[in-house]
Amino acid sequence: MRVLKQNLLLWAAGTAAALSVALGWLGPHPWLALVGLVAAVCLLVPAGRPWRRLGSTRAEALDEPPPAPAQPPIEVVRRKPVDPTDPASLIENMLLEGRFALLLRPQIAGQLDEEQFQRALACLEDEMALVPDGEVVVGQIEEEPEDERPSEEEMAARQGRVVRVERFFLDRHPVTNRQFYEFVAAGGYQQVALWEASVLPAVLDFVDRTGMPAPRFWSGGCYPPELHDHPVVGVSWYEAAAFARWVGKRLPSDAEWVKAASWPVSVTATTRVQRRYPWGDTMDRTRANLWGSGPKGTVPVGEFAGGVSVGGVYQLLGNVWEWMWGNFAPTELPGQRFVLEAPMKGIRGGAFDTYFDNQATCQFQSGEAAIARKRNIGFRCAVGVCDLVLARAPARTARPAETDHPMPMEVGA
């Protein structure tokens, strides 16, 4: 409105100037023409800006333009286009995209030369931590029972169940915006093979603020530049699973995640010691980004290094909840039953807005609808050791690892 008023004034002043020029030219007072000319020149200079502003205001009012898209990461823009007929360029590109786990799959590893294979292994070592095989207790209820004398059945339910986990690699950090951008830029949302058939109709709805296929809080298919190293959020379970598939990994199971976080140690054949938090048994809010820790939002995935797990995994607790592969299955005490309005997937770890200490432990599990795209849920990926080729014979032949998993020490955490 203010801009419109300014322009009306300019119109009036301009008309007056033009009239004075005409009157001066035709009439008996030539000095009027001179005054009019000077006034017209003076008006033309500032007039440009309000006109431009008026133009933009009109455009906004008529058709709200989407917010300006953030600039894509420069290293992605500068990357050379891939020649699909050239395997070397394809492999190079996959390494740059962070898809080293896919390259180390038995079906593909044979295509790599020694240098590429070593680079893929180095990426694996840098970006993922090895979690050894063993047993872990999952579904334990840590709170004391309200009843002073709980039944044996209830006590058994509270103790959880023991699950055997094979050795696997887990991402050291949650997947960042930068990493997820690779998936978006490579057309991950358009690759039907990456998505579960049941969810394909919903994929069209997985868009950002501007309607582009991307996480919910991005704009123009890209994330805000200041959130480069922050965990990607606003992604549904399906988007997380599609990304994991694209990089040759998968989402971790509940037992795997708990094992990586609580790092159980077997004391006897039947008993084991598990940590309540990755750093020990006492809550310390300086080690995890939770409510009251300070930031009140996500932080870069490398921060809160004090909360790193024994195996070298960052931010298992705090910053963002992490999608699990499995369905949400809360521990039910005898005589109790949970009724879900819609199927839910498990999430673990707590987020920057998790209020209670007891809801940010290695054991605590929550759930969310698989299709939900929330600002405090992200994910990290896992891959079984048995699914990768970690060493090979000099003859460059890929060896299926299902029968034998050579595990050089230097590859582990």
Next chain:
Amino acid sequence: MTRDAIVPLESYRLVQYAVPIPCYICETENTYDAEYCRNCLAPMALAHQANSQKIRPSMIAVMGGSAVGKTVYLGMLMDMLSRQPERMQLLARGAFSITLQQTTMSALARCTFPEKTPNDPDRWNWVHCQVRWPKRRHPWELIVPDMAGEALFEEIHHPHSYRVIGAYLKKCIGAMILVDTLRLKEGSRDQDYFTMKLVSYLAELHDSPKESWQRRPVAMVFTKADQCEPCVADPAGYAQAHAGGLWQQCLERFSIHKFFAAGVAGACVWRESRSEGRVRVPLRVEPFGIVEPFEWLLEQIKAQRLAGK
């Protein structure tokens, strides 16, 4: 067997007992040792505290229908402001003021909601607290009761059935009216109608236009908004679209009002058991939008006070 005993006559005690103490809410005179006001059933501890500390606490109302989340909201607000005092700090005055915070937090930490507030005013949790700001010298004294939604409903339909509510609301300097977003989202108009009745009740409470609620700030808070993204994005727009009657009433009745969205639980499910039946339980607690309405309300009250001076 009985024995005679000599008991000294402590006359000063008798004098103390003889002086009537007016209830802080309804101003009915009560005896010194009365625990609750004989007229409105408000705790007399409020009056004793005001007298002994020589303070005149202001009153703010938190209102809404049954199961809208008043207890959770108030308990959460108190806990958040007592734990993280950067913006403002809330200090409970007296042990009875901490009960609400304690019961709410211990329930939420166990992933359950606190029990329904009983209808009897003598069983409500009354909070007397002090609000402090980092850069302001003078703290504010506030009284906020956790009123039962059904009692409120009864008072609106049959005025004077709960005397404490009428007396309290007449003295309030501002209010937070809570509306259940989930029920609105489901298409139920009950919330809209109930809140309209409440607004109408407030508007008719005073005869004098100077004292009327027209000039008192009111924060309209959509609770359980975590389950409704459009409400979080634009609470006022959501009110206009889904609670048109309420929206219009607010425009007409309150000159200072604002819509907010708040939530406490990240997700909820139903839990069935033999002892409890079917109850809704939170899967995790991640509060948002809790402090903002309260902060806005206090800022408006402060602005009014400054303008009044």
